[in-house]
Amino acid sequence: MEGLLDFVLRDILTRSGGIDRCVSEFIRVTNTLLPARVFERIVPELHNGGRTFAGVPVRPQLLGSDPACLADNAAVLASLGPFGVDLNFGCPAKVVNRHGGGAALLEDPELLSRILCAVRRAVPAHMPVSAKMRLGLHDDKRAEECALALQEGGATELVVHARTKADAYRPPAYWERIADIRAVVRIPVIANGEIWNVQDALRCRALSGCGDLMLGRGMVTDPGLALAIAALGDGDGHGSGEGPADAAPVIAWPTLLPLVADFWQLVRTRLDRKKQAGRLKQWLNFLRHRYPQATAAYLELRTVNDPQVIDRWLAERCALPLTVSG
Template structure:
């Protein structure tokens, strides 16, 4: 089993990737998309979205990161993929799943699922443009308005040379509304001969177990569930390991370390364990993001966390009206 951390534009950026992979349990990450549109991007654009490229393509905790490209022009995507590959990501991922209207209106993301022949052309062009040792993967939804072409799209992506396929088990029209149709991922697995990763509506261990059963996938990609509960990947691993696995010691859990390679059974990450990670998140936000965005980023994460951690509700309410970094930092220091 592999657990992947999903790309989420405007939320799961390099800062939150850093923190969540320090918590542990994640095997691989995919960056949020880098939009490619009729130009060859300079290196600094790739590095701005994926600063892990300056760290051997890995997060601080040592978790490899694949860089994701979004676009619809095979030639332009191939040229950019070649330049990006030279910077050393742990793979090139292609976005055919984003449901955002602004993206789809310009012929990107899930809108391409109505054109399987273009999917094949894009993947094939990128595959030819990067070294043979560089993995090229793709993420898709089940379709645009319905899932009638899901198998055709999956076969096109495999035919173009994708080495792995992540399937978000909803259509573009479904957006993020539950449920996710995990059983349709099983249909895709039945027709392709490459690894398939299941994604969508995995909020807890029970969801993960049902998703694996219904999709037939060993590997999962976690998105909002991991943002809401940073201990989710560890909890899933504990469930998979079974009751006879040896528990991991809690004494070595710090924001500057990771449990990724520790034994398989982990206690629940409670609020007191999580607080140092939140403080480290805030430190990184202040060090690496524009001042005008800093307070909003912390509140954004707390807004997710309060759905799983009751204590996050108090933190969110206490910080909701604060915008000065000094005042926010002072509040966090007192926790």
């Protein structure tokens, strides 16, 4: 999730519990061999044994369409010791698709297989190479064919976002189509898309047959969502579809607020000053869907762009010395 789930938010959300692994924002690969510092800038967890400070493994994700170039970059990335390499075949962004990347590749299953095969050969045999796909570009008629192509190329795991590129992020997600994909492949499949609460997780497991789920915007909106789902157990795909969709968040606001303050401290020390206030307001705008207190905070800070004003605002509410110079 480019521009949102970066290393700063990964650090904070993995402190909440319930998360087994993270995938980074995509690292765009065109016709250049990227230096190690580019991978380390986007995935600084590589300096921490490939884990967030909470100890959760992070798998860097590459996006591109040239098998040889992706393979060369995957080899550089692999030398930095990540917990595997992930490949993006699901991004719906027009600028990405226009250059033949992301979901546009789902029109060419043969190319999908060649990319996977090239990357698989370029990294150590023990290192997982996973892939994320949507159901298709304009429709889902080739979803199974694409999944098989990725498997044949050597993917060790497949995440399926249960919508096409044309569907964008509009509900619903077609979780039952993930079950169709599971029926034809032999590798593990993880379900993704439109999981906002425990009830969604149960229904997704029941319809997709997947025990493992990937969370995106739902986790940003409710940082306790993974913890709540983990409390259900591993899941066997046979959930009832019933769940407390409107239950109170597992992480109450008084517990979450110090994490918001920690997030702000990281933003203050790691991001450019001009971007700092916007990043906090961006997360508060997501949190307000689950927390009335976040709505109040967002409204209070909506027009504030001075980081030092936000320092004082958080210090007053958290009783913490949050002032950062600059």
